[in-house]
Amino acid sequence: MHHELFKYELIDNEDWAIASFLSLAKADGMMILGGGQSTLIAGLVGVGYRVPTVSLAGFGGRAQEIWALLRSSDNKLATPEELSLMAQPGWNADSARRCVGTLLNQRKRKQQGVDPTLAREHRRVIAIAALALSFFVALLVAIAEYSRGENLSRMLSYVLFCAPALAGAGGSLVRIVFDWTQAAKRLASQGPPVISAALGAVAGGVSGLFFILAQKIAIGDLQTKQAIILLPFVLIVGLVAGLTLDKVFPKLLSLDVVKTEALEGKPSVLEAGTNK
Structure with missing residues (x-):
């Protein structure tokens, strides 16, 4: 973890899950890969707060459910082309760059209030x-x-x-x-x-x-x-x-x-x- 990418805040709660899920509302972006129940909850929180999200459905897991939710959302940030990118199976040398570009584009749309x-x-x-x-x-x-x-x-x-x-x-x-x-x-x-x-x-x-x-x-x-x-x-x-x-x-x-x-x-x- 790079120290410049994260901001640490003290929360008066001993349950790490509560602190973790609540912090997602302030996240600049999320990338979901596979995952189980906690991943599903995190994805739901992110979608609810319109956090820029890349959910790689091509790798299976609960990321598929989050991807389906992103696709059906009436207030989506991702374009159909970006959703298609998330659903592609496999990984190549250009995938990381395209995923980061998708996150940055979604963040820009959110800041501009553009659907x-x-x-x-x-x-x-x-x-x-x-x-x-x-x-x-x-x-x-x-x-x-x-x-x-x-x-x-x-x-x-x-x-x-x-x-x-x-x-x-x-x-x-x-x-x-x-x-x-x-x-x-x-x-x-x-x-x-x-x-x-x-x-x-x-x-x-x-x-x-x-x-x-x-x-x-x-x-x-x-x-x-x-x-x-x-x-x-x-x-x-x-x-x-x-x-x-x-x-x-x-x-x-x-x-x-x-x-x-x-x-x-x-x-x-x-x-x-x-x-x-």
Whole structure:
């Protein structure tokens, strides 16, 4: 044993097993090879405390049970490739290096609060969010081009329609920091900030779009001066939408944009007014 690898602490208990098992919670890593009942208990303690663990199931013993537990855990630190390495039978000149690398990688993930399974899922969701955001921005640009009329410059129209989305993205990021300061959510328990920013951009963009179109319906084609006056207001609308992201999307999802009265055999509002 190298003295730099272990830290000795005095515990007021004569039972070595209790001291040994409790110390595993502070371990930087565990390597399990074969073993019996005490090895199983140690492995269970390590898995429970999310200690970086390499359980060499290929050598049999209780290490196989710990490996199976690592594989089925919902909060695992090891990747499928690393679990496959642990299950390989036999030993070669490169095995020690790969096992140590696995322990170091798990320790790094634990420090960063990263779950390998969730990390892959996050990458997939980020790609979908980026694609959806690209389509949404393209839609905003198309609406801005269609709605600008003859009196509004193209650049000002784009800024007016797209600025709320940018403000919403900023608001959603501020909300992450606010939740953390209020201890409402740990950063590690939240999704990637880029996903929050994408959702905030959509919430801010849609809210700003409703606001701008309402003004256009009321006053007609916007003049340059009117658009400049509206710009701070749409920025505020977008920012608030991003800050209140958890409230905006339920309202948007609850909107009934398709009238189904005719399909259900119910009179529509127009028909009801005509019959009076």
